[in-house]
Amino acid sequence: MSEANFDFDLIVIGAGYGGFDAAKHAAQHGLKVAIIESRDMGGTCVNRGCVPSKALLAASGKVRELANVKHLSSLGIHSAPVRFERQKIAEHAINLVSNIRNNLTKTLERSGVEIIRGIGRLEGQQKVGVREKNGVDRVLSAENVIIATGSDPFVPPGIEIDGRTVFTSDHAINLEWLPRWIAIIGSGYIGLEFADIYTALGCEVTMIEALDRVMPTFDVDIVKIASRNLIEGRDIDTKAGVLASKVLPGCPVKIELSEMKTKNFIEELEVDAVLVATGRVPASKDLNLQAVGVETNRGYISIDKRMRVTVQDQIIPNLWAVGDVTGKLMLAHTAAAQGTIAVDNILGKDRQIDYRSIPAATFTHPEISSVGLSEHDAKEASASELFELGVVRSYFKANSKALAELESDGLMKLLFRKDNGEVLGAHIYGLHAADLIQEVSNAIARRLSVVDLAHEVHTHPTLSEVVEVAYKQAASQVGTNSKR
Numbered sequence: 001m002s003e004a005n006f007d008f009d010l011i012v013i014g015a016g017y018g019g020f021d022a023a024k025h026a027a028q029h030g031l032k033v034a035i036i037e038s039r040d041m042g043g044t045c046v047n048r049g050c051v052p053s054k055a056l057l058a059a060s061g062k063v064r065e066l067a068n069v070k071h072l073s074s075l076g077i078h079s080a081p082v083r084f085e086r087q088k089i090a091e092h093a094i095n096l097v098s099n100i101r102n103n104l105t106k107t108l109e110r111s112g113v114e115i116i117r118g119i120g121r122l123e124g125q126q127k128v129g130v131r132e133k134n135g136v137d138r139v140l141s142a143e144n145v146i147i148a149t150g151s152d153p154f155v156p157p158g159i160e161i162d163g164r165t166v167f168t169s170d171h172a173i174n175l176e177w178l179p180r181w182i183a184i185i186g187s188g189y190i191g192l193e194f195a196d197i198y199t200a201l202g203c204e205v206t207m208i209e210a211l212d213r214v215m216p217t218f219d220v221d222i223v224k225i226a227s228r229n230l231i232e233g234r235d236i237d238t239k240a241g242v243l244a245s246k247v248l249p250g251c252p253v254k255i256e257l258s259e260m261k262t263k264n265f266i267e268e269l270e271v272d273a274v275l276v277a278t279g280r281v282p283a284s285k286d287l288n289l290q291a292v293g294v295e296t297n298r299g300y301i302s303i304d305k306r307m308r309v310t311v312q313d314q315i316i317p318n319l320w321a322v323g324d325v326t327g328k329l330m331l332a333h334t335a336a337a338q339g340t341i342a343v344d345n346i347l348g349k350d351r352q353i354d355y356r357s358i359p360a361a362t363f364t365h366p367e368i369s370s371v372g373l374s375e376h377d378a379k380e381a382s383a384s385e386l387f388e389l390g391v392v393r394s395y396f397k398a399n400s401k402a403l404a405e406l407e408s409d410g411l412m413k414l415l416f417r418k419d420n421g422e423v424l425g426a427h428i429y430g431l432h433a434a435d436l437i438q439e440v441s442n443a444i445a446r447r448l449s450v451v452d453l454a455h456e457v458h459t460h461p462t463l464s465e466v467v468e469v470a471y472k473q474a475a476s477q478v479g480t481n482s483k484r
């Protein structure tokens with residue numbers, strides 16, 4: 001299908017989930033595709049993110065469960081003291097990464113995608129330069145180019161990484177050793193997941209958060225119940241509103257703490273290790289974006305809802321960007337969805353993304369999940385669009401399945417419009433919250449009303465009845481007190 005004057009129909013730079021899905025989808029639709037990868041096929045998610053972290057969470061979660069003598073004895077179970085081998089847990093993650101990476105590479109090869117190992121850059125309109133691993137540098141042409149270069153851990157100034165005693169998630173996923181006392185800087189989802197892993201394996205954690213409260217990006221009601229279990233109920237000490245202004249690797253690691261607001265020195269901590277989980281930065285600086293006149297916003301590439309790269313709302317022809325490098329809901333499934341949408345648009349199908357229906361999950365024990373608007377944003381929408389906001393809460397302690405598991409600490413908060421019942425958002429903490437959110441995500445994608453959703457029959461006894469109860473409560477309020 002390639003025009004005679006182009007080397008490829010499509011060149012994708014970066015083989016993370018965004019690039020992978022784009023390249024596979026394009027090749028399966030008959031395009032001649034090349035993908036350039038400078039590091040590991042599968043990108044962050046497969047090699048340093050979702051996959052190894054979930055493998056560690058699965059193993060450490062079982063250790064936590066088996067070590068919870070009180071919980072087990074309430075079910076009439078008495079087990080021997082739990083033992084685990086750190087090395088084998090680490091190997092489980094390493095093996096899983098290698099399996100998934102190999103499968104993904106084979107899938108691309110079978111689809112006919114040409115895999116080029118090297119560092120890609122732009123060399124002008126429809127031109128991509130690549131410095132291959134063997135040192136060869138060449139320029140290739142393509143009718144369309146997708147940038148999918150992802151992101152890297154952000155390390156704030158003053159923090160020195162040695163990869164052994166002070167490290168980011170890139171190193172932590174190797175679980176090379178278990179520090180007796182580890183400080184985790186940042187209480188976002190990556191910090192929380194690693195706190196879950198480390199505490200299950202017997203480490204003491206100090207969580208340092210620069211903002212006023214821990215878990216600052218989560219719904220406040222969810223934080224109340226989740227922090228009680230995930231933080232206060234564990235060997236975790238928290239310091240909020242506190243900046244780790246200086247971190248020096250060594251034995252011990254020295255951390256200088258100052259007050260976030262005044263920057264006044266508070267104290268020096270000495271710990272065995274520090275995990276820096278302070279967010280991620282886009283990987284765009286080596287792309288030579290100026291060759292096509294693209295300016296970034298703090299490194300993030302601006303796109304429209306069709307994934308076309310834009311500069312001050314002007315579309316750059318034949319140039320697309322997907323995944324973390326665009327800074328939109330930086331998750332693997334977002335990247336993959338964006339990749340497919342970019343290719344569909346290249347193929348002439350008009351497709352746009354709906355960020356509101358993309359769910360997010362934190363795989364702690366228990367899990368946290370959300371989709372759609374936060375309560376703050378929903379309130380703003382209700383004020384500007386003149387509808388009354390409905391908020392209902394459904395509790396796991398009223399759910400038979402959760403009670404049978406003796407794991408009934410959990411909450412779902414559902415946000416909806418009281419005038420027409422449209423679901424606006426949901427926030428869940430509790431057993432299998434990451435699976436439960438999908439149902440609400442599908443409802444938001446179709447802009448469904450709680451009135452219709454309340455009629456849908458859910459299996460009994462399942463955790464999904466928590467969602468059913470929320471829909472039913474919400475439906476009973478639709479049409480009442482409406483401003484319209």
Ligand SMILES: Cc1cc2nc3c(=O)[nH]c(=O)nc-3n(C[C@H](O)[C@H](O)[C@H](O)COP(=O)(O)OP(=O)(O)OC[C@H]3O[C@@H](n4cnc5c(N)ncnc54)[C@H](O)[C@@H]3O)c2cc1C
Nearest residue numbers: 014016017018038043044045049120150323324330331332
């Ligand atoms: C610890 C951790 C846990 C996570 N857990 C989850 C989770 O449970 N669920 C979830 O949805 N998300 C999770 N994420 C986020 C997820 O990993 C990212 O959102 C996702 O990987 C983004 O995909 P991407 O394709 O945009 O970029 P990436 O996966 O970062 O891939 C980009 C690729 O581009 C390559 N590259 C960069 N520059 C160049 C260049 N110039 N030339 C050639 N190649 C280049 C990189 O080497 C990389 O392989 C997690 C992240 C971390 C760090």
